[in-house]
Amino acid sequence: MEVSRLPPGPYRLAIFSADGEGLNASRRLLGEERLQMAPGERREISVDIDDLSKRFASISGKVVGGVDLGSVRLNILSEEDPEEIFAFGPTLPDAGGRFRFTGLPAGRCAIVARVVAVEPAALARFPVEVGEREAREIEVALE
Numbered sequence: 645m646e647v648s649r650l651p652p653g654p655y656r657l658a659i660f661s662a663d664g665e666g667l668n669a670s671r672r673l674l675g676e677e678r679l680q681m682a683p684g685e686r687r688e689i690s691v692d693i694d695d696l697s698k699r700f701a702s703i704s705g706k707v708v709g710g711v712d713l714g715s716v717r718l719n720i721l722s723e724e725d726p727e728e729i730f731a732f733g734p735t736l737p738d739a740g741g742r743f744r745f746t747g748l749p750a751g752r753c754a755i756v757a758r759v760v761a762v763e764p765a766a767l768a769r770f771p772v773e774v775g776e777r778e779a780r781e782i783e784v785a786l787e
């Protein structure tokens with residue numbers, strides 16, 4: 645793929661996989677490359693998805709509290725990159741409240757829990773930091 649006529653400046657090439665459609669669609673970051681382009685510069689970028697996937701982290705946990713688990717939607721957003729609003733999810737907890745996010749890049753993020761059975765939807769934020777290849781376990785307490 646070729647992208648032409650980009651003005652000079654910083655860019656981020658991100659590759660996502662998508663599953664589902666509409667509001668229930670989820671996407672997962674497969675790889676990214678950050679670069680700075682100079683005036684008139686041409687650059688060829690290759691992203692080795694297999695190599696990137698070896699560095700991914702995961703976050704799993706349990707939703708606890710007195711909420712209807714069927715009305716809980718969990719997303720992850722980057723605390724480091726404002727372009728990545730709700731980049732992972734939505735994920736629904738299972739009947740026991742368990743959930744898992746995989747394929748996460750290392751860094752600071754937040755799990756955002758929405759309870760959609762109430763108007764307006766209640767939101768709660770849970771900051772998490774993960775390193776490369778790290779598997780974190782957290783508890784999401786909702787009332």
